[in-house]
């Protein structure tokens with residue numbers, strides 16, 4: 330069987346998925362945010378078009394890469410009013426449609442070369458991480474970026490490459506940050522999928538090395554969607570500049586699942602409030618100013 334024929338069912342599945350995501354984004358009612366605080370740092374890049382500026386009430390900011398050897402890194406999370414991020418379906422935390430379509434599947438990744446997720450988050454659903462609303466697709470194109478960001482998955486135990494849609498669309502580049510035993514275990518499945526690159530990390534401190542190698546592959550901006558285990562690793566390694574955090578007006582989620590473990594010092598760059606049916610939602614752009622002595 331030729332390779333195109335072999336992957337056909339999954340390509341059809343992806344086509345249907347893309348159409349559904351676009352339809353959901355177009356049909357969603359998106360109450361605009363209003364600005365409570367806007368303190369653009371001089372080095373931040375401002376992104377947006379008329380559509381995003383109307384809904385976000387201004388430009389969205391992204392930090393430049395910290396140096397020539399590492400990509401810029403950001404985290405995007407929705408949390409319940411009592412600070413939990415764990416939930417089988419994070420939309421159930423109550424961040425609202427504007428968070429989902431404008432921030433999560435929008436501004437947080439529209440300028441990213443790659444989107445990164447922890448293996449547990451990927452195992453939780455049949456996903457491809459991209460932008461879907463035509464206005465965001467256009468904005469991404471205007472920034473000179475390919476239609477879909479590179480999909481990066483961090484795993485120590487391995488993921489079922491045969492099952493997830495994310496791993497089976499030849500036009501979508503995937504990078505696995507993994508460890509040697511896991512790479513060996515996935516060898517056959519990797520050989521059948523030349524669009525997937527496995528980068529072997531040395532040890533627990535390997536995400537830093539992983540980031541440097543990703544920059545070497547031309548990846549300058551990474552949007553990490555979590556979960557909290559991966560977010561904690563990235564913050565501990567000093568790889569995150571921006572946190573995009575939406576807080577729902579109601580409590581919920583899996584108890585004891587904050588965005589990361591340990592202290593996190595940040596500065597608020599922007600704060601926006603939900604309106605209409607999303608009154609009580611708060612979006613914050615936080616810049617990480619301090620994590621630990623090991624952070625650079």
Ligand SMILES: NC(=O)c1ccc[n+]([C@@H]2O[C@H](COP(=O)([O-])OP(=O)(O)OC[C@H]3O[C@@H](n4cnc5c(N)ncnc54)[C@H](OP(=O)(O)O)[C@@H]3O)[C@@H](O)[C@H]2O)c1
Pocket residue numbers: 405406407408413414415416417418419422446447448449450451453483484485486487488533536554555556557558559560562
């Ligand atoms: N509220 C939100 O915005 C949001 C966002 C994302 C996810 N979630 C939710 O959060 C939950 C999942 O979060 P989670 O913390 O359990 O898992 P996670 O961070 O998604 O994934 C953890 C896994 O990632 C791999 N990993 C993480 N750091 C690593 C490192 N430094 N080196 C090598 N591998 C590393 C390991 O994979 P192996 O297992 O292969 O060893 C680890 O078990 C789900 O309920 C999901 O729906 C919520």
